[in-house]
Amino acid sequence: MNAQLRNLLASVGIAEPAETVLINNMGPIPPVASERDGSGSLRGFNLLLLDDRGQPTHLCKCRPEASASARREAHVLAALRRDPALAAVLLPTWNASSDGMQLVVYRFERERDLAQRAGRYGRERWFRAARQILALANVVSSRAATVLPELGAGRPITLAEAMRRPLADLAAAGVNPLDLADLARVLAEGGTVRAHLQHGDLWAANVLPHGDGWWLLDFEHYGAISVPLYDVCHFLRTGHELRAGRRAAGTWFDSQCGDDDEAARCRAVIREQVTAQQLDDREAAGAIVYYFTEFTARAHRYAPATTRQRSLAELASLAAAIRRGESVGRICFGGA
Amino acid sequence: LTAAAAPEHPKAAWLWLVDRPRAEDALVVGPDAGGLAAELAGHFTRVVTAPTLTAFPHPAGAFDCVQMTNWATVLESTDGGAGIDDLLAECRRLLRPGGHLSVAVDNPWWYGRLRRGPGTALSQRMHVAGFRKVRRFFEHPSHHNPRCLIPDSTLATVAYETHHGASGAVGVARRLVAWCGAHRLLYRSIRYVSLA
Numbered sequence: 001m002n003a004q005l006r007n008l009l010a011s012v013g014i015a016e017p018a019e020t021v022l023i024n025n026m027g028p029i030p031p032v033a034s035e036r037d038g039s040g041s042l043r044g045f046n047l048l049l050l051d052d053r054g055q056p057t058h059l060c061k062c063r064p065e066a067s068a069s070a071r072r073e074a075h076v077l078a079a080l081r082r083d084p085a086l087a088a089v090l091l092p093t094w095n096a097s098s099d100g101m102q103l104v105v106y107r108f109e110r111e112r113d114l115a116q117r118a119g120r121y122g123r124e125r126w127f128r129a130a131r132q133i134l135a136l137a138n139v140v141s142s143r144a145a146t147v148l149p150e151l152g153a154g155r156p157i158t159l160a161e162a163m164r165r166p167l168a169d170l171a172a173a174g175v176n177p178l179d180l181a182d183l184a185r186v187l188a189e190g191g192t193v194r195a196h197l198q199h200g201d202l203w204a205a206n207v208l209p210h211g212d213g214w215w216l217l218d219f220e221h222y223g224a225i226s227v228p229l230y231d232v233c234h235f236l237r238t239g240h241e242l243r244a245g246r247r248a249a250g251t252w253f254d255s256q257c258g259d260d261d262e263a264a265r266c267r268a269v270i271r272e273q274v275t276a277q278q279l280d281d282r283e284a285a286g287a288i289v290y291y292f293t294e295f296t297a298r299a300h301r302y303a304p305a306t307t308r309q310r311s312l313a314e315l316a317s318l319a320a321a322i323r324r325g326e327s328v329g330r331i332c333f334g335g336a
Numbered sequence: 337l338t339a340a341a342a343p344e345h346p347k348a349a350w351l352w353l354v355d356r357p358r359a360e361d362a363l364v365v366g367p368d369a370g371g372l373a374a375e376l377a378g379h380f381t382r383v384v385t386a387p388t389l390t391a392f393p394h395p396a397g398a399f400d401c402v403q404m405t406n407w408a409t410v411l412e413s414t415d416g417g418a419g420i421d422d423l424l425a426e427c428r429r430l431l432r433p434g435g436h437l438s439v440a441v442d443n444p445w446w447y448g449r450l451r452r453g454p455g456t457a458l459s460q461r462m463h464v465a466g467f468r469k470v471r472r473f474f475e476h477p478s479h480h481n482p483r484c485l486i487p488d489s490t491l492a493t494v495a496y497e498t499h500h501g502a503s504g505a506v507g508v509a510r511r512l513v514a515w516c517g518a519h520r521l522l523y524r525s526i527r528y529v530s531l532a
Contacts (some may be wrong), residue, residue: 019492022485023500025349039463045349048499054491056499064350108499116503 012094014058017049049232055172056108065100069220072106076222079147086143089136091215109215114204118242127265130235133207133214134273138230140216151223152278153197159190159286166297173300179319183289186328190286196277202231203238229279229284235268235290251314256331259285270333281335287326293316345483348440349377350473353485357434358400365389366405387427390440396429404451431532440479440527445520458528467530470476474523493519
């Protein structure tokens with residue numbers, strides 16, 4: 001192993017591994033000025049550290065020192081890990097940096113992540129897991145509001161204002177202006193909501209089972225988005241795609257427009273979260289439109305073509321439903 | 337709608353997995369050496385490029401690293417592979433003690449070409465050329481687009497396939513192959529990293 005990596009690991013008390021597997025090789029470091037290069041791809045790589053029996057002991061994220069998301073993850077995890085209430089939710093982590101590189105090291109857990117199990121979960125089990133995980137995310141969010149006051153939990157967010165840039169990006173990318181106008185109308189009706197810190201990438205691959213509970217992983221985007229229901233929508237939408245796999249005929253929003261049992265269960269989960277976060281129906285509908293619009297704008301900047309096209313199709317479906325006079329609240333959580 | 341460019345996976349990431357006592361001079365050999373040279377510039381003080389090693393004028397022990405952009409193309413300049421031993425000897429001559437030669441080849445086990453092809457018996461040939469230690473990494477999905485580097489060992493490939501590999505029936509089959517010690521059949525490309 002390279003001496004710089006070896007020294008960084010030693011600085012957090014981790015001995016040189018017997019073997020190292022390099023995974024998710026995304027972009028050269030150093031040199032780098034920012035975490036994303038001109039094409040928008042992330043920079044850095046991950047290492048799987050193995051002991052002399054070939055067992056993984058740690059997962060090590062190696063990122064450019066300039067990477068704001070790695071700094072954010074290290075800072076957020078360091079603060080949250082000090083909270084005893086979160087010891088069973090967050091894996092032990094370490095972080096270090098020097099000479100253009102920073103590491104965030106997670107203790108490795110043998111369990112396969114939820115994304116690799118989701119296809120085998122029946123409907124009952126999946127929605128039970130979803131409720132538990134979303135409840136954990138709410139616990140983390142409420143604790144983070146206390147231990148990370150700089151993330152601004154509780155501040156007012158005007159949805160139309162927060163969405164101005166993503167809408168402009170989508171307009172520049174050629175999305176139908178009529179669609180964007182319909183989305184903007186629902187956002188404006190949503191008015192102002194209280195910031196509720198979101199994980200930002202809460203999907204099954206960032207969740208590990210342990211015992212009767214779950215570990216939450218990947219805090220690179222934690223608190224960057226604070227509009228309520230973002231994590232809920234992202235978890236349910238990506239879970240739907242994971243579980244349906246190749247059988248998926250349309251998008252998650254299309255399936256929500258139906259009246260089958262799966263859609264009804266999703267509506268029930270979202271409704272519980274709407275109630276828990278004390279949102280009225282208009283605010284909740286605005287927050288859901290925020291999710292779809294922000295995710296599509298982000299996917300357009302960074303995601304592979306298939307994800308981009310799928311999210312654009314989903315946004316078009318949402319806009320078409322609004323134009324037909326259908327209620328986003330009724331479709332997504334059985335509201336008005 | 338406009339489309340973002342597909343991400344490119346760096347081809348010098350192997351440098352993080354080896355110990356380098358010096359990081360001053362690197363040589364990139366092969367066509368289109370510019371991209372790799374820019375990447376190596378993040379690791380070395382000076383980077384020199386050369387389309388081939390034929391009649392290369394540098395003195396012995398001038399470099400800490402020699403990396404080839406495309407082994408097969410470079411070999412074409414050595415009589416279709418007949419001069420492979422001369423090429424390796426020249427690389428060894430150009431490297432300082434402790435320097436590294438890095439070449440990626442199509443995996444002969446994957447392609448079923450164990451008895452012929454430019455990647456055949458490369459480890460032995462590197463030892464004959466004077467390299468002290470040769471390590472092999474599998475590059476997945478290929479050396480043109482190396483998203484993962486996995487050391488050539490049963491334990492490492494089992495760990496990779498178990499914790500980062502495919503899911504479903506394909507994943508089970510791949511883990512079984514790795515666990516049986518036939519891991520070399522699983523990957524398309526091998527990167528050889530040899531120590532001068």
